[in-house]
Amino acid sequence: MMRVFSGPSHPELAKGICAHLGVPLSPIHYQRFSDDCLYIQLGETVRNHDVFIVQTISAPTSDHLIELFMMLDIARSAGARSVHAVIPYFSYARSDKKDAPRISITARLMADLIVQSGAQHVMTMTLHSPQVHGFFSVPTDHLTALPCFVDHFKKRDLRSTVVVSPDIGHAKRASKLASALGGLPMAAGNKVRVSDTEVVMRDWVGSRPRGVEHALIFDDEIANGGTMFEAIRALKEEGVRRFTVACTHGIFSGQAIERFAAMPEIEEIVTTDTVAIPEGKRLPNMTILSVAGVFAEAIRCNAMGRSVGKLFAFWPEDEPGQPGLGQAE
Incomplete structure (x- = not known):
């Protein structure tokens, strides 16, 4: 019983x-x-x-x-x-x-x-x-x-898309997502955490994410968003103009939601319901997948x-x- x-x-x-x-x-x-x-x-x-x-x-x-x-x-x-x-x-x-x-x-x-x-x-x-x-x-x-993300993104147009891990330590997860989505190219960033709210992207490990229009940035969690915002800044320098942000745990602490809302280049924010997300933090372009x-x-x-x-x-x-x-x- x-x-x-x-x-x-x-x-x-x-x-x-x-x-x-x-x-x-x-x-x-x-x-x-x-x-x-x-x-x-x-x-x-x-x-x-x-x-x-x-x-x-x-x-x-x-x-x-x-x-x-x-x-x-x-x-x-x-x-x-x-x-x-x-x-x-x-x-x-x-x-x-x-x-x-x-x-x-x-x-x-x-x-x-x-x-x-x-x-x-x-x-x-x-x-x-x-x-x-x-x-x-x-x-x-x-x-x-990961199966939840695969099912979701397989319904999207992923032409000219690169899957990006903003942290080389989590590159394996992003690599598996890229493979499951039909062998998309993948890039990983070498970040250094300066403080709880500040991250610096030093360089890219492996191939640089150039020549693509859209980046799917995949991480395990988003807290204050510092890693994601720094990754977007670095990707813009490589010529990327459209972004999808995805994570398993959507914490969205501090000013994360306000900063995401002010970035029209982010087409979609995809997370799961491992953490309860109040209505006040649910942006129009946010998708919450159930686990x-x-x-x-x-x-x-x-x-x-x-x-x-x-x-x-x-x-x-x-x-x-x-x-x-x-x-x-």
């Missing part, structure tokens, strides 16, 4: 997952006391059930983490047969190494806390640093939204004891053609 609960961070995605699974979304009772402490109660019995808790780690990040810890602990303490943390966006995946003195490798710390809270299995999507997958000491399914089907299939495979390998974030390079979402990858 299965129970699916949603934390407060993204109940709409949880409802979509349940719709694909054909099961109801179980209720929770949530309250914040006057002293700012939280109270959470799972609204249905979980004893001897497989419990899936959906909670994306977006702003307010600390609140959503505490809520997740509490719900995992509740499920474990209430006799659940298995406890699964479904985390569409794991924001601390950026903190994957010690690159300054006296700092925390926070991704590993959060992974430990999730497991200690009661998670026996974790599902997440498109980690900023793939090695964070290994920080979890329980089975972890690192899923991909509910991907997570629902992963949950179904886990519940039925089937392999989840075809949903993982790393497609085999020699696979003959890339499937759509309906084919599960």
Whole structure:
């Protein structure tokens, strides 16, 4: 027997997952006391059930983490047969190494806390640093939204298009998208992060993106947009005039939305619903793809004891053609 609960961070995605699974979304009772402490109660019995808790780690990040810890602990303490943390966006995946003195490798710390809270299995999507997958000491399914993007962009006119990774560290993802879209040319930028809001594109790795009219810039996430805006500036110097911006996690913090709205050369912004995007941030040229089907299939495979390998974030390079979402990858 299965129970699916949603934390407060993204109940709409949880409802979509349940719709694909054909099961109801179980209720929770949530309250914040006057002293700012939280109270959470799972609204249905979980004893001897497989419990899936959906909670994306977006702003307010600390609140959503505490809520997740509490719900995992509740499920474990209430006799659940298995406890699964479904985390569409794991924001601390950026903190994957010690690159300054006296700092925390926070991704590993959060992974430990999730497991200690009661998670026996974790599902997440498109980690900023793939090695964070290994920080979890329980089975972890690192899923991909790539089939969703492939299905979407195959309906577009992609003549004279280059797929661009603004960060050489994520070039493999962009390369797979380019290959899945019929072998489009691909370019990767060598960026240097100056601060949380400032990025400098030093040069291009491999062939330069010259002689094309349209660039499809593909990254794992957009926070304040600094990387995307710098990539667009550098691509304009190469003669590119039309742009499509795509990412799995649309955070759109700071002035990102205002800056995107002021750039008519951006024809479309494509993201997914791993993070809840309020109406005020939804621009007319923004398309939000749902990943509910991907997570629902992963949950179904886990519940039925089937392999989840075809949903993982790393497609085999020699696979003959890339499937759509309906084919599960």
